[in-house]
Each structure stands twice: as structure tokens, then as C-alpha cells.
Amino acid sequence: MKILTCPLNGPRNISEFVWGGEVKIHPPLDCTDEEWAAYAALENNTAGVVREWWYHVPTAYWIIAERDTVKDVILRTYPARELFKDRVDYDAPAAPAAGDTPRETP
Amino acid sequence: MVFALLKYGLSKHYPAKHQFPRPRELKKSYDVVIIGGGGHGLATAFYLARDWGITNVAVLDKGYLAGGNTARNTAIIRSNYLTPEGVRFYDESVRLYQDLSNDFDLNILYSERGHLTLAHTDSAIRTMRWRAEVNKHFGINSELVLVDDVKRLCPQLDCSDTVRYPVLGALYHAPGSIARHDAVAWGYGAGAAMRGVEIHQRTEVIGIEREGVNGTGGKVTGVVTNRGTIKCGKVIQAVAGATTRVADMIGLKLPIRTIPLQACVSQPLKPFLDKIIVSGSLHVYISQSSRGELVMGGSTDPYALYGTRSTLDFKEGLMMHMLELFPYLAEVKLLRQWAGMTDMTPDFAPIMGETHVQNYYIDAGWGTWGFKATPVCGKRNAEMLATGQVPDLIKPFTYRRFPEFRQLGEKGAASVGH
Numbered sequence: 001m002k003i004l005t006c007p008l009n010g011p012r013n014i015s016e017f018v019w020g021g022e023v024k025i026h027p028p029l030d031c032t033d034e035e036w037a038a039y040a041a042l043e044n045n046t047a048g049v050v051r052e053w054w055y056h057v058p059t060a061y062w063i064i065a066e067r068d069t070v071k072d073v074i075l076r077t078y079p080a081r082e083l084f085k086d087r088v089d090y091d092a093p094a095a096p097a098a099g100d101t102p103r104e105t106p
Numbered sequence: 107m108v109f110a111l112l113k114y115g116l117s118k119h120y121p122a123k124h125q126f127p128r129p130r131e132l133k134k135s136y137d138v139v140i141i142g143g144g145g146h147g148l149a150t151a152f153y154l155a156r157d158w159g160i161t162n163v164a165v166l167d168k169g170y171l172a173g174g175n176t177a178r179n180t181a182i183i184r185s186n187y188l189t190p191e192g193v194r195f196y197d198e199s200v201r202l203y204q205d206l207s208n209d210f211d212l213n214i215l216y217s218e219r220g221h222l223t224l225a226h227t228d229s230a231i232r233t234m235r236w237r238a239e240v241n242k243h244f245g246i247n248s249e250l251v252l253v254d255d256v257k258r259l260c261p262q263l264d265c266s267d268t269v270r271y272p273v274l275g276a277l278y279h280a281p282g283s284i285a286r287h288d289a290v291a292w293g294y295g296a297g298a299a300m301r302g303v304e305i306h307q308r309t310e311v312i313g314i315e316r317e318g319v320n321g322t323g324g325k326v327t328g329v330v331t332n333r334g335t336i337k338c339g340k341v342i343q344a345v346a347g348a349t350t351r352v353a354d355m356i357g358l359k360l361p362i363r364t365i366p367l368q369a370c371v372s373q374p375l376k377p378f379l380d381k382i383i384v385s386g387s388l389h390v391y392i393s394q395s396s397r398g399e400l401v402m403g404g405s406t407d408p409y410a411l412y413g414t415r416s417t418l419d420f421k422e423g424l425m426m427h428m429l430e431l432f433p434y435l436a437e438v439k440l441l442r443q444w445a446g447m448t449d450m451t452p453d454f455a456p457i458m459g460e461t462h463v464q465n466y467y468i469d470a471g472w473g474t475w476g477f478k479a480t481p482v483c484g485k486r487n488a489e490m491l492a493t494g495q496v497p498d499l500i501k502p503f504t505y506r507r508f509p510e511f512r513q514l515g516e517k518g519a520a521s522v523g524h
Contacts, residue, residue: 001419015419019409021363034509041361041452041508045350047412069364070412 006056007063007079020053022046023064023083029090049075125296126171126305133304135337136164138491139329141311141352142345143167145176145287145477146469148294149484150342150491151303157485158492161302164338165295166331168310168348172291175346178414178446179477180369180403181287182382182393184221186248186279187518188237191502192455193244195482198499200281202481210293214285215396221282222251222260224385224431226271234277237518241279251278260381262432269430271388282382284393284401287477294484309333314341314355316463323356323462340491344469344483346476347447353470356463360470361508362449366407367474368420370443372435374398388427399441402428406448406474414445448473454519458483458503459496467491468505475519 002014022044027035044050047070054065054077064083066076138154140147143165154160167173183203185196207214225231234250241248252275257265265273299305313330316323328337343352349362375398384391389405404424407417421443429436450473451457457471469487472479486497496504507513 002417015408021410033511037509037511038359042359043350043361043363044359045363045410047351047364069410072411072413072415 002074004054004065004074005077006059006061007077008061009056009059012056016057018055018057020055020062023051023053026088029092053080125292126299129306130304132164132306132309132331132333132336136304137162137339139163139336139338139341140165141329141341141343142174143171143295143305143307144174144344144346145172145291145294145480146344146346146472146483146487147342148172148291148298148305149480150344150469150487151298151305151484152294152301153485153488154491155298155301155303158488160488160492163298163303164336165298165303165305166309166311166329167305167307170307171295171305172288175446175448175472175476176287176291176480178367178369178444179287180391180393180401181284181395181477182221182282182384182391183216183285183478184279184282184382185246185478186221186223186237186241186277186282187516188233188240189455189514189516189518190240190244191514192516192518193241193246195499195503196475196478197244197246198485199479199482200283202485203283203285203478206285206290206293206481210289210297212289212293212296214289214293216283216285217396218281218283219380219382219393220259221279221382222256222384223277223279224256224273224383224388225275225277226273226385226387228274230387231275233517234275237277246279247281248277248279251276260379260383262379262381263383264431264433271430273431284382284395286396290477290480294480306333311352311355314463314466316356323464323466325464326356326466340465340467342467342469342487342491344487346449346470346472349449349468349470353461353468356461356466358461358463358468358505360457360505361452362457362471363410364412364447365410365450366414366445367403367448368407368416368443368445369401369403370416370421370424371395371402371441372400372438373441375400375438383431385427385431388430390424390427390431392428392432400435400438406450407445412447414447416443416445448476450474452508453513454516455514456503457505458487458500459490460504471503473519475516 003011004014005011185200238250310332315328318324379394382393392402449471451471
């Protein structure tokens with residue numbers, strides 16, 4: 001049985017968590033389709049130490065863990081707020097890209 | 107028989123033929139280099155030599171022949187997928203499998219069993235009906251059956267409603283089969299070697315040489331290995347589990363996560379289970395091999411890992427559900443357990459065809475559906491390498507489908523939750 005230490009709940013069985021994949025850098029809101037697809041689909045799939053999202057299901061709490069994907073050991077866990085200090089303002093108007101026309105409602 | 111045994115037992119000359127020539131030095135140059143000596147790589151070499159007469163080919167493997175996922179799958183062959191692209195593709199594979207023993211002159215123990223994908227919920231019944239209709243459209247023998255027919259087809263199964271997830275029906279695929287996976291790789295390897303293909307084990311690729319890399323992918327010119335550098339015309343990588351590591355050498359980033367898939371077999375039992383039973387909702391699949399062992403698997407591991415360790419969690423989860431379907435197996439013991447590293451893609455379909463590097467091709471993303479695709483991959487990869495044209499059958503599997511938002515959504519894949 002593998003133990004993952006949750007910063008909120010202490011050491012818990014890893015089966016209480018859902019793996020959320022590697023932490024990726026969010027592209028700017030006015031990125032191209034290609035950049036967005038790369039963000040959504042492509043993976044570094046690192047063989048070695050990775051930084052990734054984990055979700056503690058019973059308490060609905062997202063954390064970040066550093067894990068070695070070759071040795072299968074968890075090195076460190078911490079709350080997501082250590083990495084993400086600022087809120088992203090999705091309502092702020094993005095700079096319109098060249099050639100972008102306003103979309104008509106159907 | 108007795109005299110023959112005595113004669114050959116005492117003689118220094120064993121009558122068995124050597125199917126693979128002894129290893130020799132790498133040549134300076136090959137027309138085609140195949141990275142990965144598993145089923146897909148060997149099949150590609152076989153069809154290149156047999157159908158296209160291209161025999162100046164080297165198959166390189168870091169480890170030993172067919173020691174990766176070719177040795178670790180659960181040997182199920184079927185074509186009742188969901189997407190038209192998938193159904194067409196796997197249908198050709200099943201047809202090729204049916205003739206393989208003759209093609210090889212080697213018995214691959216191909217055994218047509220009938221394949222039942224159980225449905226335990228209304229939504230699963232709907233998906234099965236959808237799959238059955240798509241399958242029938244492409245001429246595949248596949249139909250939705252309800253619980254009474256499931257009982258008739260497989261009386262060994264507990265179809266009562268006293269379990270947590272009673273069986274409501276199933277997708278029945280009569281051509282569903284199993285085969286001896288090692289024999290498939292062996293047949294392809296021996297057939298390729300017999301026609302002049304060189305197979306080099308313990309030869310690790312550590313770099314790819316290219317020319318004309320000016321902001322583009324350039325063109326492949328050679329392969330650097332731990333036994334020296336070789337020049338080559340074309341390269342294809344077929345290295346499930348290590349896909350990312352090899353693709354990194356040409357700077358190709360893929361939508362692949364390396365996730366272990368575990369499996370196990372029970373002690374051998376007398377033949378009692380002819381059908382192949384799969385339940386996506388319960389994460390169970392089971393078949394009885396020709397040796398009498400029950401071959402069992404469940405779902406992929408819950409997180410990515412470059413390793414092949416087995417876990418107790420997997421077996422507990424699998425057996426809990428297995429005993430709902432076959433309660434009388436409770437006293438049976440497990441004999442072996444293992445895991446393989448699978449290339450999981452977000453849409454459960456493979457990644458095949460050209461890359462951004464000229465003359466460098468890829469055969470990857472084989473998640474939990476690679477063994478059943480071995481013959482069609484070999485045949486179509488060979489066609490692609492020989493003609494330089496991507497065959498229609500594998501065009502939809504290009505890695506460009508992700509940036510172009512043309513994912514396939516293959517919900518007919520096994521061992522993955524839907």
C-alpha cells in the first residue's frame with residue numbers, strides 16, 4: 001500500500017487520491033489553437049522527477065506532489081497555493097489577435 | 107519415438123533448426139532501420155521482406171526479442187471497436203491473424219472463442235448497441251444480446267440479480283479469439299530473418315542523426331547505437347512504453363502518458379471457460395488459455411509510472427469484481443503476475459504514420475490495444491516504408507489529429523474507464 005502525505009489531511013492511502021497529471025504552464029488567453037491543443041494534449045511524460053496534480057477525493061482538495069516516475073517514490077507534497085499565488089482573471093479582455101473578427105451569434 | 111529420443115539424446119547434433127542466425131556486427135548502412143524488436147517491429151520487417159522484397163533491414167532492440175509488451179499482453183484478438191476508423195483497422199488485423207499459422211508454418215495456437223463485453227447499466231447497453239450497429243455496418247459479426255442469451259452463451263457466468271452489478275446484456279463478437287503471443291513474435295521474427303533481415307538484440311538506440319534541420323524536422327540520415335553509428339534510408343520506431351524517450355531524440359512531443367497495465371494468471375485448471383469475458387464497468391477481463399490458466403486483467407494503473415511492479419491494490423480490486431462474475435473461483439490460486447508499460451493516448455487510439463522528420467515514421471500509442479493490431483501494423487507500416495505513401499487505413503491515426511482537433515474517441519478500447 002502506498003502512502004501519500006496530504007498537506008491538509010496527513011498521510012493517507014494513495015487510493016484516496018486521483019492523479020491529475022503533470023503541472024503545465026497555462027498559455028496566454030489569446031494563444032493560437034495550436035498552442036491550446038499542445039497545452040491540452042501534449043505530455044512531457046518525464047522519466048524522472050515530475051511535479052503533478054493530485055486530488056484528495058474525500059475532502060475535495062487539490063495538492064501538488066513531486067514524484068519520481070522511475071523509482072515510484074513521492075518526494076514532496078504541498079498545497080497548490082505555493083505555486084499559484086495569483087488568481088487568473090478570465091473576464092479581462094484578451095488582446096485581439098491580428099485578423100480576428102468578432103464572432104456572430106447564430 | 108523412443109529410438110529417436112535415444113538417438114538425438116546421445117548425439118551432439120540436436121535436430122531442431124536455428125530460426126535466428128547468430129548475431130553479427132552491424133553493417134555500415136541499411137535501407138530501413140526498425141527501432142524496437144517487439145511484435146510490431148518484427149511484423150513490419152516480415153512484410154517488408156516478404157511483400158516488398160526489401161531485405162536490407164535491421165531490427166534493433168535494447169533488450170531481448172519481444173520482451174516488452176508483446177510478452178505482457180493478455181493475447182485477446184477482436185475487431186468490435188466503436189469508431190469506423192478503429193473497426194476497419196482491427197478487422198484487417200483479425201483477417202490477417204486467421205492466416206498467420208499458415209504464413210509462418212508455425213502454430214500460433216489461434217483459437218476462436220467468442221467475445222462477450224458485458225453491460226451492467228442502461229448506458230452500457232446503449233453503448234453496446236451503438237458499437238454493434240457500427241460493427242455491422244462494416245460487416246463485422248457483432249450483436250447486442252440480452253441476459254437470457256448471455257446465460258445460454260456462457261452458463262459459467264453468474265447472471266443472477268443478487269450481485270451488486272447484475273448482467274443486463276452483452277456485446278457478442280463471435281470471431282473474438284486468443285493466440286499464443288510469443289509464437290506471433292517468433293513467427294514474424296523467424297520469417298523476417300529467413301528472408302535476410304538482420305535482428306540485433308541488446309542494441310540500444312541513443313540518438314538519431316538528421317540533416318537539413320533549419321527550424322524544420324529535417325531528414326533522417328542515421329541512427330546512433332551503443333554498438334556504433336549506422337546510416338539508413340528510413341527509420342520507424344515501434345517501442346511501446348519507451349515511445350517518449352525515443353521520440354525525444356527527434357524533438358517530437360506526443361500526447362502519450364506511460365502508464366502500467368497489470369495482469370495475472372491463475373493455476374492451470376481443466377478447460378471450462380471457452381468464451382472471453384470482458385466487463386468494462388467492473389474492470390475485468392478473463393479468458394482461459396490453451397494451458398488451462400485463467401488469464402486475467404483489469405484497468406490501467408491509477409497513475410503514470412516507468413516501471414513494471416505489481417501491486418496488491420490491483421489484485422484486490424480485480425478479484426473483488428471477478429468473484430461477482432465467477433463466485434466459484436474463490437479458492438483458485440494465482441500463479442504469476444506482471445505488468446507492462448503502456449502508451450496511453452487521450453482518445454484511446456494509436457499514433458501512426460509520418461512525423462515532422464522526413465523518412466522517420468512512428469508506430470506508438472498502443473495503450474491496451476497493441477497485440478491485436480500486430481499484423482495490420484506490420485503490413486501497413488511495410489507498405490508505408492516501401493511506397494512512401496501513408497496507407498488510408500492508418501491516415502486517421504496521425505499525431506496531427508490533436509492540434510487539428512480530430513480526435514477519435516475510441517470507447518471500444520479495453521482496460522480503460524469510460
